[in-house]
Amino acid sequence: MKVAVIGAGPAGMSCANALLSFGLEPLVIESAAQVGGIQRANFRPNLWMLGIPGETGCQITERLARHYFDLPIATLMNTRLLAVTKAGMGLNLRLAGPEGESEQAVAALVLATGSRPRVTPELAVLARQSDRVIVGPLSETIRDGICASRVLILGGGDNALDHALYLAERGNRVTVCARRQFSARWQFRASCSGQAEIELRAGCVPHSLSAIKDGISVTWNGGAETYDWLLAMYGYEPNSAILERFEPAIRPGLADSGHIQVERGQRTSVPGIYAAGDVTDCIQPSVPTAIAQGLAAAKAVEQDQTS
Numbered sequence: 001m002k003v004a005v006i007g008a009g010p011a012g013m014s015c016a017n018a019l020l021s022f023g024l025e026p027l028v029i030e031s032a033a034q035v036g037g038i039q040r041a042n043f044r045p046n047l048w049m050l051g052i053p054g055e056t057g058c059q060i061t062e063r064l065a066r067h068y069f070d071l072p073i074a075t076l077m078n079t080r081l082l083a084v085t086k087a088g089m090g091l092n093l094r095l096a097g098p099e100g101e102s103e104q105a106v107a108a109l110v111l112a113t114g115s116r117p118r119v120t121p122e123l124a125v126l127a128r129q130s131d132r133v134i135v136g137p138l139s140e141t142i143r144d145g146i147c148a149s150r151v152l153i154l155g156g157g158d159n160a161l162d163h164a165l166y167l168a169e170r171g172n173r174v175t176v177c178a179r180r181q182f183s184a185r186w187q188f189r190a191s192c193s194g195q196a197e198i199e200l201r202a203g204c205v206p207h208s209l210s211a212i213k214d215g216i217s218v219t220w221n222g223g224a225e226t227y228d229w230l231l232a233m234y235g236y237e238p239n240s241a242i243l244e245r246f247e248p249a250i251r252p253g254l255a256d257s258g259h260i261q262v263e264r265g266q267r268t269s270v271p272g273i274y275a276a277g278d279v280t281d282c283i284q285p286s287v288p289t290a291i292a293q294g295l296a297a298a299k300a301v302e303q304d305q306t307s
């Protein structure tokens with residue numbers, strides 16, 4: 001019995017592995033060229049995976065991917081979902097991949113499309129105009145390309161302050177501006193407060209941002225400043241826009257936050273459609289949470305399909 005899994009991050013890979021072990025036939029559909037999800041670029045040691053202390057997100061991704069590719073799981077890479085329609089007791093998927101368009105009939109479907117960095121429309125435009133504007137965390141440029149510079153970070157959560165600490169260690173002077181109070185964990189706030197190279201400004205919103213040669217010009221209430229780099233760390237939003245491609249009668253319900261709503265067994269509001277990982281409203285988004293939810297979704301599929 002074929003079950004589609006959309007997304008090959010930790011949730012999707014775990015779900016496919018479990019479906020296989022429950023005697024079902026997973027078909028994984030991934031829009032990117034690689035498996036692994038958002039953790040693939042994380043060069044920092046992981047915080048939540050018990051048993052492998054110090055291993056980075058990249059290393060965990062490699063570990064998961066090695067195991068995944070040892071399994072006989074059909075995987076369509078670089079493939080987008082064009083439409084999902086009801087077909088008898090199951091679903092019909094229309095796909096667009098490197099070989100062109102195709103259709104797949106499946107008994108059930110698991111959404112594991114994760115999340116992406118949140119960005120304002122203005123910053124999205126600025127990031128297209130200037131390579132000195134980086135949206136979201138942990139790129140190669142952040143790891144290797146920013147040193148002895150003035151960096152402005154917009155955002156007040158864990159990611160903003162973790163990046164401030166990382167960049168200060170590399171000889172940068174970092175200003176971090178949070179719209180309101182800093183929401184980052186106290187450990188990050190305490191570490192940043194003790195650093196001469198890091199300035200934390202709460203309740204601080206730029207009036208305007210513009211790209212200049214080799215940097216960014218910022219105006220505030222108190223005047224104007226220039227920075228060499230601007231990093232936007234405004235958190236994440238779920239990749240749930242994919243539901244627009246579902247026939248309305250089989251479109252799972254969303255929470256106000258835009259996450260896919262799930263109940264016990266990762267079941268959505270539509271029978272036969274499940275969701276796991278960061279695309280749902282996890283209380284603590286993480287690799288182990290995603291892995292556990294992928295497994296739970298597979299178990300629910302098995303129960304529902306055989307009952």
Ligand SMILES: Cc1cc2nc3c(=O)[nH]c(=O)nc-3n(C[C@H](O)[C@H](O)[C@H](O)COP(=O)(O)OP(=O)(O)OC[C@H]3O[C@@H](n4cnc5c(N)ncnc54)[C@H](O)[C@@H]3O)c2cc1C
Pocket residue numbers: 006007008009010011012029030031032034035036037038039042045046047048049057079080081112113114115137138159239242276277278279285286287288290
């Ligand atoms: C900077 C950072 C640091 C983190 N640090 C840690 C840590 O130390 N420890 C930890 O446990 N967790 C950490 N996390 C969280 C962890 O990475 C996520 O919770 C986890 O990756 C979620 O897995 P997922 O499979 O739900 O989603 P993702 O990892 O986001 O994977 C989703 C997959 O779906 C694919 N996809 C999206 N849309 C479509 C579509 N329309 N069609 C097909 N495929 C699609 C994506 O390409 C991706 O491969 C961190 C996250 C970030 C961003």
